[in-house]
Amino acid sequence: MIVAKIEGMLKQNLIRPTRLMTAFAFTVGMVVSSFASVDNANAAALEYIMVRFDSITVSSATTGTVCAQTPSSVTETEVRVTYPTGYALGAAGTFTVSTANLAWPSGASAWPGIGTATNVSSQEVTFPSSTLSPATLYCFNWTNSAAVTTQASPSSSNTGIVATYTSGPSLKDSTAYVTQTVADGTIAVSATVPQAFSFALSANTDALGTLSTGSVTTSPTPRTVTINTNAQFGWMVWAREDATAGLSSATASYALDSPAGVGTTLSAGTEGYITGVSDSQASGTGTISVVSAFDYDTSTDGAGLDNTLRTIATSNGTAGNAVLTLRNQVAISGTTPAATNYTDTITLTGAGIF
Numbered sequence: 001m002i003v004a005k006i007e008g009m010l011k012q013n014l015i016r017p018t019r020l021m022t023a024f025a026f027t028v029g030m031v032v033s034s035f036a037s038v039d040n041a042n043a044a045a046l047e048y049i050m051v052r053f054d055s056i057t058v059s060s061a062t063t064g065t066v067c068a069q070t071p072s073s074v075t076e077t078e079v080r081v082t083y084p085t086g087y088a089l090g091a092a093g094t095f096t097v098s099t100a101n102l103a104w105p106s107g108a109s110a111w112p113g114i115g116t117a118t119n120v121s122s123q124e125v126t127f128p129s130s131t132l133s134p135a136t137l138y139c140f141n142w143t144n145s146a147a148v149t150t151q152a153s154p155s156s157s158n159t160g161i162v163a164t165y166t167s168g169p170s171l172k173d174s175t176a177y178v179t180q181t182v183a184d185g186t187i188a189v190s191a192t193v194p195q196a197f198s199f200a201l202s203a204n205t206d207a208l209g210t211l212s213t214g215s216v217t218t219s220p221t222p223r224t225v226t227i228n229t230n231a232q233f234g235w236m237v238w239a240r241e242d243a244t245a246g247l248s249s250a251t252a253s254y255a256l257d258s259p260a261g262v263g264t265t266l267s268a269g270t271e272g273y274i275t276g277v278s279d280s281q282a283s284g285t286g287t288i289s290v291v292s293a294f295d296y297d298t299s300t301d302g303a304g305l306d307n308t309l310r311t312i313a314t315s316n317g318t319a320g321n322a323v324l325t326l327r328n329q330v331a332i333s334g335t336t337p338a339a340t341n342y343t344d345t346i347t348l349t350g351a352g353i354f
Helices: 001-040
Strands: 046-051 066-069 076-082 119-121 124-128 137-142 155-166 168-179 195-202 223-229 235-241 245-250 254-256 272-283 286-292 310-315 319-331 346-353
Touching: 046 168, 046 254, 046 310, 066 076, 066 155, 168 223, 195 346, 235 319, 254 346, 272 286, 272 310, 286 319, 310 319
Parallel strands: none
Antiparallel strands: 046 066, 066 137, 076 124, 076 155, 119 124, 155 168, 195 223, 223 319, 235 310, 235 346, 245 254, 272 319, 286 310
């Protein structure tokens, strides 16, 4: 019996230290937890926070923007951005930054002292920072899409945190944010621009009146062709006379004409009949080129036509109110047969090069 009592006392003495150690460990755990709670309790909420991912499509490598406004008047040394779980992050060196205003919220300022990230730990990325003034919204962009890749599945509850720290580091201000991933964040826009080509004559008559040997007669009201087209490779215009060729009179059985396609300048008293072309354009990508023989703006005044379509002008691009002005010119001699029915029909046509 005495032996049994002694054994019982020894067992009680062995158990007591174990209980004390357990109680001590529990107490220490409570103290550590309390210290952590105190540190978080001292952290204020950022007053304004925005984390924009430039692409929210799943599995997208993306750049983005971070904005925040602090309520605290402290000396910040870093900002930490925690990206949502499931987002793949690159090394710290991939988190390069800029303070270019890329459609930031109104009134935002460049984040002072921001620089390439110094550390990536799990989902938390640490950037250097200078002191932030209270009531000022600051923003910065991470500019390398290799830094962040969105998660692989759509979700509307992707959460993260933006927090500022003072030296130590010591947490000062912290606020959570939420973002979303979607299967496809793009809109494919499609449209058709129809081909367009318009060709308009200002009038269909050109009365030259009574001719004289003492001068060269030119169209009193030159007729124009106005071209509008979105043909990206340009356009062409052709002209030809009717089958009789030249300014002719059935009564006199005579025609006034000049060599077709040969640049000519008429002289009073010497028979000839030519067409000259000048040009202008209000808009468009094209440059007009009048065929040199017909170019009224050069040393010759034009050229004769025949009943074969001849190119008179071209362009190498689109046209907005491209205008060709046609001047018919005629000269007679003292032996040109008299008649009141000298006529000619000039046919014009054009086409866009699409």
